[in-house]
Amino acid sequence: MKKFWDNPSGGEARVREAAPLKPVPTSLSIGTVSITPATVLAPMAGVTDTVFRRFIRNLGGCGLIMTEFTSADGVLRKKDQKAKRYLHFYEDEHPISAQLFGSDPQVMAEAARMVEGLGFDLVDLNLGCPAKKVVTCNGGSGLLRDLPAIGKIFESVRAAVKIPFTVKFRAGWNDDEIVCVELARMAESCGLAAVALHARTREMGYSGQARWEWIAAVKDAVKIPVIGNGDIRTPGDACAMVMQTGCDAVMIGRTAPSNPWIFRQIQQYCAGMRYAEPSEADRYQMIRTYFQMLIEEELPDAVGKMKQFASWFTHGVPGGAGLRKAIYESKSAVEILHRVEEFFEARLCGVGVPSASSGHPLARETV
Secondary structure (H helix, E strand, O other): OOOOOOOOOOHHHHOOOOOOOOOOOOOEEEOOEEEOOOEEEOOOOOOOOHHHHHHHHHHOOOOEEEOOOEEHHHHHOOOOHHHHHHOOOOHHHOOEEEEEEOOOHHHHHHHHHHHHHHOOOEEEEEEOOOOHHHHOOOOHHHHHHOHHHHHHHHHHHHHHOOOOEEEEEEOEOOOOOEOHHHHHHHHHHOOOOEEEEEOOOOOOOOOOOOOHHHHHHHHHHOOOOEEEEOOOOOHHHHHHHHHHHOOOEEEEOOHHHHOOOHHHHHHHHHHHOOOOOOOHHHHHHHHHHHHHHHHHHOOOOHHHHHHHHHHHHOOOOOOHHHHHHHHHHOOOHHHHHHHHHHHHHHHHOOOOOOOHHHOOOOOOOOO
8 A cells, every 4th residue: 555646736626716615424324324424444455454443433533444355265264364353343343344355256245244244334345456466366456347247246245145235446447448337337236335436447556646527427327325535635635526526425545544633634624624733742642542552452463563654653743754763673562662652752841852963763853
């Protein structure tokens, strides 16, 4: 998952000269499930585990959270511990959707039954992942070139479960093979409860500008709820997407790890068109809370996740480069948490970051 984008201008700029932005809906019903507010945390491999999902939920403003995309084959293999870990969740995560990927209709149906049995509120089909290893197995966006195969999966899964069934997909394989409208209509006819469109093609990956007009076209084509995804970096972007496309909800992916307050900010922005920027003390509390949650969960890759998230969580923090270096050089989760506490407590107490001449591991204040 990339941290930055190739196109620097946000969606808000696309409609800056237009009428006042339209607020994100306060709620959305997907089948029998109420999503309040109409904002969704996108499924992201290596990111949206139970710790990050609860972390986002506790910050407020996110109506629906989703698991990392999980192999349907892995779900059915009793010894697949990774799939089991991906589908682990707590009661305070509701409403929550489990996202599955695969190409065999019967395997997908059986995996969906297991997901329903585990207590998930919704099940979602991944038709968006552009990763080569997934596409090679005819999973993710690889299926976008075979709509009949997708139709069989839709029918099998829909017949297998009673919980709402949704799909997240890209617009098509490339600009010459745009299938989003046809796919959305097929989803509706097969009884799916909602569709989410990442407005890029598989060929685009995460580069270029999301084509919001594709979201608008899908919204015009179906009556079931449409969730828009792509290039939402600010609350203004979220409202601009709703105004430009008419979508029923917005889904946020890559912005969430670098600004986990984005959902709460959208809610504040829609209520009064103003929102709070996190202070340095807020950022410290956020990092410490998330790292403590990782330690308490006893995840096998807690240290790796701390180092992964450090680059997102400390971006823009004065002296952040020194903190990141100290985190990357740490050997244990407890040591990483200590480095974070040491760094921020020095800053917040007015001591400042030690100078490079001190030899302190947090020296060198460049961001």
